[in-house]
Amino acid sequence: MSTGTTRAILGLLTWHPMSGYELKMAIDSSVGNFWSESFGQIYPELRRLEALGLVTPEAELGSNPKSKRRYAITDAGREELRHWLDQPPKIRPPRNELLLKLFFARQGNAALTRDHIAETREHYAKAVRTLRHSEDAMRERFKAHPDLPYWIMTIRHGILQYEAIVTWCDETIEQLKTLSPLARKNVGDEQ
Amino acid sequence: MSTGTTRAILGLLTWHPMSGYELKMAIDSSVGNFWSESFGQIYPELRRLEALGLVTPEAELGSNPKSKRRYAITDAGREELRHWLDQPPKIRPPRNELLLKLFFARQGNAALTRDHIAETREHYAKAVRTLRHSEDAMRERFKAHPDLPYWIMTIRHGILQYEAIVTWCDETIEQLKTLSPLARKNVGDEQ
DNA sequence: CACTCCATGTAACGCGTTACATGATTAA
DNA sequence: TTAATCATGTAACGCGTTACATGGAGTG
Numbered sequence: 259m260s261t262g263t264t265r266a267i268l269g270l271l272t273w274h275p276m277s278g279y280e281l282k283m284a285i286d287s288s289v290g291n292f293w294s295e296s297f298g299q300i301y302p303e304l305r306r307l308e309a310l311g312l313v314t315p316e317a318e319l320g321s322n323p324k325s326k327r328r329y330a331i332t333d334a335g336r337e338e339l340r341h342w343l344d345q346p347p348k349i350r351p352p353r354n355e356l357l358l359k360l361f362f363a364r365q366g367n368a369a370l371t372r373d374h375i376a377e378t379r380e381h382y383a384k385a386v387r388t389l390r391h392s393e394d395a396m397r398e399r400f401k402a403h404p405d406l407p408y409w410i411m412t413i414r415h416g417i418l419q420y421e422a423i424v425t426w427c428d429e430t431i432e433q434l435k436t437l438s439p440l441a442r443k444n445v446g447d448e449q
Numbered sequence: 450m451s452t453g454t455t456r457a458i459l460g461l462l463t464w465h466p467m468s469g470y471e472l473k474m475a476i477d478s479s480v481g482n483f484w485s486e487s488f489g490q491i492y493p494e495l496r497r498l499e500a501l502g503l504v505t506p507e508a509e510l511g512s513n514p515k516s517k518r519r520y521a522i523t524d525a526g527r528e529e530l531r532h533w534l535d536q537p538p539k540i541r542p543p544r545n546e547l548l549l550k551l552f553f554a555r556q557g558n559a560a561l562t563r564d565h566i567a568e569t570r571e572h573y574a575k576a577v578r579t580l581r582h583s584e585d586a587m588r589e590r591f592k593a594h595p596d597l598p599y600w601i602m603t604i605r606h607g608i609l610q611y612e613a614i615v616t617w618c619d620e621t622i623e624q625l626k627t628l629s630p631l632a633r634k635n636v637g638d639e640q
Numbered sequence: 641c642a643c644t645c646c647a648t649g650t651a652a653c654g655c656g657t658t659a660c661a662t663g664a665t666t667a668a
Numbered sequence: 669t670t671a672a673t674c675a676t677g678t679a680a681c682g683c684g685t686t687a688c689a690t691g692g693a694g695t696g
Contacts, residue, residue, distance in 0.1 A: 269553035279647050289552055292545035296685055301649055326647070336556070343550050343557030346565050349572055352543035354483035357603045359534050361480055362460035364596050365527070366534030374537050381540055405555050407628055412548045415617050422613035423606075430602050437598050470675050487657055492677055517675070 264303040266293055268312065268339040271331035275316045278304055278327070288409075291389070291416050304329055312338050360430075372434050379427035382420040389416045455494040457484055459503065459530040462522035466507045469495055469518070479600075482580070482607050495520055503529050551621075563625050570618035573611040580607045 270284050278300045307313040312335035316328040363371045393413045400406045461475050469491045476486050498504045503526035507519040554562045584604045591597045
């Protein structure tokens with residue numbers, strides 16, 4: 259009931275009724291930057307939400323089990339969504355494999371470490387460009403949509419966050435340059 | 450073998466032999482900002498690493514099953530660590546519950562939304578202060594340690610990242626102010 | 641007719657946390 | 669001696685991904 263996950267389904271169903279497949283597509287293309295769900299979660303979750311009366315199948319379409327089965331949110335579902343929105347979000351610092359490797363980087367190959375940071379930099383620099391385009395596109399496309407300001411906020415979050423990472427990568431690569439000649443010599447000296 | 454997790458154990462054991470309990474403490478106080486392990490993982494993992502010959506118990510201490518059991522990294526363990534360090538880190542954007550709620554925030558209570566952002570702001574502002582202190586303390590305490598530059602880099606990552614979040618929170622709160630009088634009116638209009 | 645995309649669903653697995661059980665050691 | 673802390677370990681659970689099985693519908 260209070261899993262914290264799969265609430266995205268209820269949120270998206272406030273737009274209009276959707277099938278499991280449509281939900282997956284909608285999640286990837288709207289909240290994909292900071293949320294994801296897989297089919298393996300969506301379909302069972304829809305059944306569960308139906309059993310709880312939070313969503314309801316749009317229409318009985320008889321026998322065929324492979325036809326599109328759209329669900330609409332119910333009043334109880336809206337209530338549940340509001341209740342979830344009222345709760346403060348849990349802040350949990352995610353694991354960061356890049357940082358873990360960097361923490362022990364002296365044990366490894368300095369050149370590869372630098373490469374990894376550089377690749378990370380490019381990844382996030384590209385992501386920033388994508389988000390900027392997506393911000394422009396949304397402002398244009400949903401000019402009058404009442405949800406637009408909130409959507410823009412989530413995009414801005416990505417932009418600021420990723421820009422910070424790019425800055426950090428640049429700073430770190432500079433720092434590594436001053437280090438690598440010595441560090442490389444040290445590698446293999448252990449034990 | 451290539452789980453990606455619990456490699457922190459091998460990294461920390463390059464410092465000196467440690468018991469499961471000591472590893473947990475060391476993880477929390479060194480890489481705790483971006484990595485975590487629970488006892489439920491550490492103890493079984495040590496057994497597994499021992500079976501693979503990547504770590505070895507420091508000394509046989511006979512019968513008592515509750516006495517400290519320290520493990521040292523082996524040459525094979527060092528080799529495995531280096532191999533892992535060579536692989537590019539996987540970048541996977543984490544789920545962000547705050548952003549998911551913000552995305553659907555128009556369905557909820559505008560005042561509470563603002564509170565959530567404000568609390569988030571304080572959380573990260575505090576984290577930045579803590580990290581700054583910890584950076585200073587480390588520079589002082591491990592002045593001559595060859596790993597120091599890498600440790601500082603991981604701290605800098607946190608500082609830049611969290612500062613960006615604080616900036617975003619401020620920007621977002623401002624934006625919400627221009628919105629809330631209208632948004633609040635809209636709530637409950639659905640259906 | 642074959643291929644691809646749309647579409648629903650299940651089963652298995654991986655990984656991580658939490659809760660629990662147990663006991664040694666140390667300090668009030 | 670009682671409580672807190674140190675210390676090891678297991679079992680259960682939650683949650684999420686991946687792989688698989690199935691089949692409809694449209695297109696070349």
